[in-house]
Amino acid sequence: MSEQASITESKPPESKPWIDDTQQPFIRIRNITKKFGEFIAVNNVxxxxxxxxxxxxxxGSGCGKSTLLRMLSGFETPTSGAIEIDGQDMAGLAPHARPTNMMFQSYALFPHMSVEKNIAYGLHRDGLKRKEVNQRVSEILTLVQLSDFAKRKPSQLSGGQRQRVALARALVKKPKVLLLDEPLAALDKKLREETQFELVNIQETLGVTFIVVTHDQEEAMTLSTRIGVMNAGEIVQIGEPREIYEYPGSRFVADFIGSVNVFEGQVTEEDTDFVIIRSPEIKADIFVSHGVSCTSNQKVAYAIRPEKIRMSLERPKGVKNLLSGTVEEIAYMGNLSVYQVKLATGKIVRVTQPNLVRTDQNSITWEDEVSLTWDGAAGVVLTS
Amino acid sequence: MSGQAKLSEKLPEKSIGRLPFAAPLGGALARLGLGPRALVIAIPTVWLLVFFLIPFVVVAKISLSEVAIARPPYLPLWEWQDGILSLSLNFGNYLFLASDPLYYSAFLESLTIAGFSTLFALLIGYPMAYMIARAPGGMRNILLMLVILPFWSSFLLRVYAWIGILKTNGVINHALMSIGLIDEPIVMMQTDFAVYVGIVYTYLPFMILPLYANLVKLDETLLEAASDLGAGSFTTFLTVTLPLSLPGIFAGSLLVFIPAVGEFVIPALLGGPDTLMIGKVLWNEFFSNRDWPVASAVAIAMLFVLVIPVMLLQKAQQSDGGHS
Known part of the structure; x- marks a missing residue:
């Protein structure tokens, strides 16, 4: 996770309309609930x-994200609640009457039509003139770099090419909103990483609003301006990738996005600019260098990411958060190594270290006694 | 992972080797260069050879011989006398077929009746197959059962049942007269109408089943995609469902058309003297005229009339639709 750079991070602040009160939302989803019989797939979102x-x-699977997307596209009717796109109420509108287009997880390309015809399908349905259809098809084929494949059937394309055809077919209609259901799930890892960037470039070029459903947190971090984390039919947190990762609002989010160490404890001291949490699990006091809205003696959890813990063989002096343990497991991942350190209490702490040098000389190895330490602002206090 | 895959690949061979009776047989075949694979292919090959190719050659042979009052009622193709092998091929039967308009019109009528029956079966069968394919799981099996159910009773019995329904004092006329819709019974028996009813009724399952097998595979997200791209349900049907079900339409139509062309029982029982189908002509040549050579020539000609267009169609379909 640590090596993932968010593409959208460099965006200037004015392109963050969600922090600007004067901006009107483009899509409003209001108290949407979808029930299948007794089962509540989407709960008051x-x-x-x-x-x-x-x-x-x-x-994760079954959290209701796809159902929410299908309600936006019109394939499912909400049990209650309202969806508004660009000021227009979507209630009762069939999929073909909505200003949305969908890119399906399976791509759903028409197997009996060539790439060209697949893409032109939606334009013909709009009753456009043949000349305009041809022009728009060739434009979008250039955009997705498939001009040489126009006459091929989907079965004659690779997975990545099919994915681009599906994208082109949905985009060529110039929808107000493009809905993408697991757009990269069927690609292998290398291709997925390349395609992520391509997808963002296309989105920025065309300026179309994208809503992407994914179970892959890396994909979400890389692609999105904002992420809505869903669990059991509800949205548990909305925020920019960095916010979601660094300031998870709940234990579920902290756990779902990246990996995390959670220490259970109780607030022993609480002030405006620091908090101390006593955690019997690690037999230590955790010093938090900022104020937290909590009360004294409240039971809390302290979540800290593995890459934010420093590990050393010598015991550092004069630091606040200090643990010691023995290295139990090491997983070499190439760019970094993951260490599992067992504390005297039996608690396992995950620590990652970047592999700065190519040799493994002087590095920490199995059974080594190590000290773990972290900054007062490195972790998050979770009250829920 | 790969180790497991290899293990499972080897398993079938091993298990065959362990069967006590298969071991010596397998060993002998292996020495001849025939593995288990060849054995599996051999069974249908032998079947087709014995029950299709050899009879076909026999019929083709008879069609080239001369009729005679003998037993069997034709002259042999070759004779061996005084060291001379004389081979006499008589193409007269085929020339006779071409010269007598009876056969030409019988062929034409057979093809017409079979063609229209296929069309009716398609028009009736397609919606049924579609409905069954779209029905929920449990219901689907019940509906399929209902399609297959008629096969549990004899075909002849079912054709006779149609006589009871269609005849002048039959079920339909009774019902229509009792509700006062008609005053005099409608003549339905011994007409082409009755033949159409019989053929469509009999062969409808052969249309429904391949269509069902095709339509049930149809990926529903394709229909959603069409709808998402702006197509209404009728346009979606015309542009997505119908073209993708062409292989099913093709298979079902062949299964109805081919037996319908050569159909004998239905036109004999339900049709009138005017219904001149090639199956009936063939029967007459064979049993009434005892002209085996002409009957054989009719059969061979029918085979070519049917097989050549089918082969051409299949070839066209193969080169066109590489997707399925």
Whole structure:
């Protein structure tokens, strides 16, 4: 996770309409609930998405993210609640009457039509003149770099090419909102990483609002302007990738995005600019160098990411958060190594270290006694 | 992972080797260069050879001989006398077929009746197959059962049942007269109408089943995609469902058309003297005229009339639709 650079991070602040009160949301989802019989797939979800955003709905399977997307596209009717796109109420509108287009997880390319015809399909349905259809098809084929494959059938394309055809077919209609259901799930890892960047470039070029459903947190972090984390039919947190990663609002989010060490404890001292948490699990006091809205004696959890813990063979002096343990497991990942350090209490702490040099000389190895330490602001206090 | 895959690949061979009776047989075949694979292919090959190719050659041979009052009622093709092998091929039967308009019109009528029956079966069968394919799981099996159910009773019995329904004092006329819709019974028996009813009724399952097998595979997200791209349900049907079900339409149509062309029982029982189908002509030549050579020539000609267009169609389909 640590090596993942968010593409959208460098965006200037004015392109963050969600922090600007004067901006009107482009898509308003209001108290949407969807029940299948007794099962509540989506539970009272409200969400604002702004024009030009690349919004990711992130969650495990069965969390309701796909159902929410299908309600936006019109394939499912909400049990209650309202969806508004660009000021227009979507209630009762069939999929073909909505200003949205969908890119399906399976791509759903028509196997009996060539690439060209697949892409032209939606334009013909709009009753456009043949000349304009041809022009727009060739434009979009250039954009997705498939001009040489126009006459091929989908079965004659590779997975990555099919993915681009599916994208082109949905984009060529110039929808107000493009809905993407697990757009990269069928690609292998290398291709997925390349395609992520391509997808963001295309989105920025065209300025279409994208809503992406994914279960892959890396994908969500890389692509999105904002992420909505879903669990059991509800949105548990909405935020920019960095926010979601660094300031998870709940234990579920902290655990779902990246890996995390959670120490259970109780607030022993609480002040405006620091908090001390006593954690019997690690038999130590955790010093938090900022104020937390909590009360004294409240039970809390302290979450800290493995890459934010420093590990050393010598015991550092004069530091606040200090643990010691023995290295139990090491996983070499190439760019970094993951260490599992067992404390005297039996608690396992995950620590990652970048592999700065190529040799493994002087590095920490199995059974070594190590000291772990971290900054007062490195972790998050979770009250829920 | 790969180790497991290899293990499972080897398993079948081993298990065959362990069967006590298969071991000596397998060993002997292996020495002849025939593995288990060849054995599996051999069974249908032998079947087709014995029950299709050899009879076909026999019929083709008879069609080239001369009729005679003998037993069997034709002259042999070759004779061996005084060291001279004389081979006499008589193409007269085929020339006779070409010269007598009876056969030409019988062929034409057979093809017409079979063609229209296929069309009717398609028009009736397609919606049924579609509905069954779209029905929920449990219901689907019940509906399929209902399609296959008629096969549990004899085909002849079912054709006779149609006589009871269609005849002048039959079920339909009774019902229509009792509700006062008609005053006099409608003549339905011994007409082409009855033949159409019989053929469509009999062969409908052969249309429904391949269509069902095709339609049930149809990926529903394709329909969603079409809808998402702006197509209404009728346009979606015309542009997605119908073209993708062409292999099913093709298979079902062949299964109805081919037996319908050569159909004998239905036109004999339900049709009138005017219904001149090639199956009936063939029967007459064979049993009434005892002209085996002409009957054989009719059969061979029918085979070519049917097989050549089918082969051409299949070839066209193969080169066109590499997707399925």
């Amino acid at each position: 409200s969400l604002d998405i702004y024009r030009g955003e690349l919004f990711c709905l992130l969650g």
